[in-house]
Amino acid sequence: MxxxxxxxxxxxxxxxxxxxxxxxxxxxxxxxxxxxxxxxxxxxxxxxxxxxxxxxxxxxxxxxxxxxxxxxxxxxxxxxxxxxxxxxxxxxxxxxxxxxxxxxxxxxxxxxxxxxxxxxxxxxxxxxxxxxxxxxxxxxxxxxxxxxxxxxxxxxxxxxxxxxxxxxxxxxxxxxxPTVREPDGLARSSRNVHLSGTDRTKALALRAGLAAAEHAFAAGERDATTVQAAAVAAMTDLGVTPEYLALVDPQTLAPVTEIADGTLVAVAAPVGTTRLIDNTILGSNPNGRR
Amino acid sequence: MxxxxxxxxxxxxxxxxxxxxxxxxxxxxxxxxxxxxxxxxxxxxxxxxxxxxxxxxxxxxxxxxxxxxxxxxxxxxxxxxxxxxxxxxxxxxxxxxxxxxxxxxxxxxxxxxxxxxxxxxxxxxxxxxxxxxxxxxxxxxxxxxxxxxxxxxxxxxxxxxxxxxxxxxxxxxxxxxPTVREPDGLARSSRNVHLSGTDRTKALALRAGLAAAEHAFAAGERDATTVQAAAVAAMTDLGVTPEYLALVDPQTLAPVTEIADGTLVAVAAPVGTTRLIDNTILGSNPNGRR
CATH class of the missing domain: 3.40.50.620 (HUPs)
Structure with a gap:
């Protein structure tokens, strides 16, 4: 090279x-x-x-x-x-x-x-x-x-x-x-090196929030407000408050009121002094995997 | 084609x-x-x-x-x-x-x-x-x-x-x-088709203004204000008031106070309802010719 x-x-x-x-x-x-x-x-x-x-x-x-x-x-x-x-x-x-x-x-x-x-x-x-x-x-x-x-x-x-x-x-x-993750689900990011012991654990809150949205969708919930609340609750349970957690159209980023296959769930949150982001696509093809 | x-x-x-x-x-x-x-x-x-x-x-x-x-x-x-x-x-x-x-x-x-x-x-x-x-x-x-x-x-x-x-x-x-001109000096422009009889004659004012600047420079004048005044006068004599007639650095377009070989003289003026522009470079290499 x-x-x-x-x-x-x-x-x-x-x-x-x-x-x-x-x-x-x-x-x-x-x-x-x-x-x-x-x-x-x-x-x-x-x-x-x-x-x-x-x-x-x-x-x-x-x-x-x-x-x-x-x-x-x-x-x-x-x-x-x-x-x-x-x-x-x-x-x-x-x-x-x-x-x-x-x-x-x-x-x-x-x-x-x-x-x-x-x-x-x-x-x-x-x-x-x-x-x-x-x-x-x-x-x-x-x-x-x-x-x-x-x-x-x-x-x-x-x-x-x-x-x-x-x-x-x-x-x-x-x-x-597709996003590459640590074994415990944390999305790989150059900023992860800044995460100290406790923050490293709290950083899992982003993936936990996205997982909560995925589970709600899999369970049949379609109301965006309900799903969003569940996802945010999953994060705050782990001590992290999102800057945003948004359910949006995967092409236009317009907020949706009813979620569907392909809805993008995007999240950003500060963990200690480090700002992290992550996302998932709801439905059959989450995050590009099949 | x-x-x-x-x-x-x-x-x-x-x-x-x-x-x-x-x-x-x-x-x-x-x-x-x-x-x-x-x-x-x-x-x-x-x-x-x-x-x-x-x-x-x-x-x-x-x-x-x-x-x-x-x-x-x-x-x-x-x-x-x-x-x-x-x-x-x-x-x-x-x-x-x-x-x-x-x-x-x-x-x-x-x-x-x-x-x-x-x-x-x-x-x-x-x-x-x-x-x-x-x-x-x-x-x-x-x-x-x-x-x-x-x-x-x-x-x-x-x-x-x-x-x-x-x-x-x-x-x-x-x-x-380099700019291509009509035999009488008018710079070729798609907008020239809009020039009626009298306006076609008045349109020569732009080239006349530039020529006045060239002549003043050739005669040894170096003060930008003096040259600019001469150029504008040549235009108003022909019944055209420039929108601007500027003596500027040919790379940065910053106004100059003392003109030199290479100074760009740029002019814009309305002639009837048609807006025309033209320019010249003072000195040995006017307008790209040698």
Whole structure:
């Protein structure tokens, strides 16, 4: 695996690969580093489906709403390079901040509407998703992949990026990869390293809330308010109060009053000083599994 | 020349061409139709430099500040197709409005700062350049050209698009083509068809203003205020009051107090009910000529 720092280096490497194999499929796995089993799953799927796998590693400052959150975000490029290489990446693209945002940078790519204004958009501020859509547009243009892989754990982000790709006609196919969990159900997240002993236990509340919604649905309950109350109760029983726990349409994120097969249940909650998110899709195909 | 209406059609055609000639250079000439000699020059230059020439024809509603201006914009696709074909275009991409902006479209690409806020940005409103940058990003993603051609008559637009390309890492080279003029000096513009007899004569005021600035500079005058006053006087003598006549840095568009080789003089003025723009670069290399 080669580590590349600049866009010309990256383009030269990708173009050389394209010249060698004109029909090669190029896959991109965009990451902010602190790679865990969820990222590994993305890279492995890319490796299965693509001739060339590029993993990008860039902690994008513009998608953080709070400076403290950005500063605390775990960084260990050497460890990440080892993990990416092992999982089958061909190139690690790890640009410096000034490569991505040089002096005088002044362009942004913005969506409007419920997809970016609800849930994470409402709670992390309007800058979060414009930070995401701008950097993803840039990464797509830098790498020019045929397909890009994102984790279903960030369900709203997947929807936002699919909409971005459709609206700007970006020539990239988006693949959402099911959430990878710890054996006890906690969704893998780079932020999990911040969870101390008690908080690690309390963090299970998110999955417990989602499970309560799944059970209520399986038991035949269809009223969103009732299901939501049951899910929130399951969380507060474990000492965690959700920032939001929402039952929404899985495409538009519009709140539903009656849940159905495919309803997205999305949750965010602070656990100690760490903010976590998780989600599930109700019905026959929870979370992408069959 | 083939006329294409949809993005899949376009991509299939462009990809087939790329497969046949993997090293072919693909050129895009984005237009809003009403093709005149200025566009012809863009297409001819693309034909000289590229193996495949795509001309796009789309009257982009989002870059018009006034509905009346949009409605009045001249449209004649059949004539345009003849002109584009004659000038050497391989493909005419003429999408319908709902292809470019389908229901629910909600993404915009926006620059901030003096490049989009001064001159045309100040006078046509903030939506003008975001309309331009959004549609140009889309067209680049639809066609995936190696190089795109724009007229220097829209000097600010060229700067905005160069900045867009740099900031979003769009893999497209931008070529600015010198302004083509009528024998009497009037810059070619699709809007010239609206000029009636008297207005056609008054329209020469823009070039007269620029010429006055050029003459003052050639005579050794360096004070921007003095040169600006001379240029405006030359225009008002012909019965036209400029919306703006600005002496600015040719890269940043910041106003200059002392003019120099390379200073951009940009002018906009209403002539009758038609708004016209023009510009010149002071010094040894006016308007791209040597």
């Amino acid at each position: 080669r580590t590349l720092r600049t866009v010309p280096e990256l383009r030269t490497a990708v173009r050389a690969a394209r010249r060698q194999a004109p029909h090669a499929v190029i896959g991109l796995v965009p990451t902010m580093g602190a790679l865990h089993d969820g990222h590994l799953q993305l890279i492995r799927q890319a490796r299965l489906e693509c001739e060339l796998v590029v993993v990008s590693l860039f902690v994008n400052p513009t998608q953080f709403d709070a400076a403290a959150d950005l500063a605390a975000y775990p960084r260990d490029e050497q460890a990440d390079a080892g993990v990416a290489s092992e999982a089958g990446a061909d190139f690690l693209f790890a640009p410096r901040a000034e490569t991505v945002y040089p002096d005088g940078f002044s362009t942004s790519v913005q969506l409007s509407g419920p997809l970016v204004e609800s849930l994470e958009g409402a709670h992390r501020g309007p800058g979060h998703f414009s930070g995401v859509t701008t950097v993803v547009t840039k990464l797509f243009n830098m790498v020019q992949p045929d397909v890009a892989y994102f984790g279903q754990k960030d369900a709203q982000q997947v929807l936002v990026i699919r909409k971005l790709v459709a609206d700007l006609d970006l020539p990239v196919r988006i693949e959402a990869v | 083939r006329t294409l209406r949809t993005v899949p059609e376009l991509r299939t055609a462009v990809r087939a061409a790329r497969r046949q000639a993997p090293h072919a250079v693909i050129g895009l000439v984005p237009t809003m139709g009403a093709l005149h000699d200025g566009h012809l020059q863009l297409i001819r230059q693309a034909r000289l430099e590229c193996e495949l020439v795509v001309v796009s024809l789309f009257v982009n509603p989002t870059q018009f500040d006034a509905a009346a201006d949009l409605a009045a914009y001249p449209r004649d696709e059949q004539a345009d197709a003849g002109v584009a074909s004659e000038a050497g275009a391989d493909f005419l991409f003429a999408p319908r409005a709902e292809t470019v902006y389908p229901d629910g479209f909600s993404t915009s690409v926006q620059l901030s700062g003096p490049l989009v806020e001064s001159l045309e940005g100040a006078h046509r409103g903030p939506g003008h350049f975001s309309g331009v940058t959004t549609v140009v990003t889309k067209l680049f993603n639809m066609v995936q050209p190696d190089v795109a051609y724009f007229g220097q008559k829209d000097a600010q637009q060229v700067l905005v698009i160069r900045k867009l390309v740099a900031d979003l890492d769009l893999p497209v080279r931008i070529e600015a083509v």
